């Protein structure tokens with residue numbers, strides 16, 4: 001992807017945002033709005049991001065929607081004092097609407113049982129402190145550990161989970177800093193598909209993400225909206241544009257705000 005090409009795609013899209021009465025900005029959280037932290041509860045947004053999101057929200061023309069693998073309450077805490085924002089948590093299993101209404105998707109009992117087994121494996125192999133249990137998934141986190149230890153955790157976990165991975169309805173996610181066994185659906189693409197169903201076909205919509213799980217969302221927006229990979233290093237992606245956090249992200253949000261403010 002050429003940087004000049006990305007700039008043109010973004011400029012053309014922001015022109016549509018300026019002209020439209022309403023628009024939608026979909027945002028991944030970790031790695032996109034916030035830098036990765038070893039202490040996951042300390043992963044606050046990059047400096048400068050929250051005031052921009054607040055300004056965009058209070059303008060009223062753009063709906064901000066966060067789509068994350070995290071449980072909803074964690075993102076609410078990390079985005080505080082920003083409130084009244086729509087959040088899709090646990091990759092779309094849990095949905096908090098802007099008015100505070102909550103909708104959850106149930107998981108099949110056999111998948112819940114398999115996830116409990118995945119968790120028990122980690123606990124019985126000394127990985128208790130690295131384990132995270134979330135709606136629809138079990139993750140092992142190794143950010144900050146030395147390479148040889150990461151390799152050992154990865155291979156042990158893959159072996160321990162191998163029989164569970166055969167089960168239909170479960171998938172392995174390899175994310176920045178760990179592995180997760182989780183339900184195949186919904187994924188972020190499903191969450192975005194549901195959001196798109198509720199929009200008029202000409203409402204401008206953009207999605208910013210960094211991780212492999214965001215690729216489902218990027219693909220879902222093909223021919224429909226702007227997809228942006230937010231990442232320091234480029235990688236193969238279905239996104240139409242690539243920007244580096246935090247400076248190019250801040251510049252993007254500032255431009256968005258200018259468009260809806262009519263500046």
Ligand SMILES: [Mg+2]
Pocket residue numbers: 028029030031032209210211
């Ligand atoms: Mg992310």
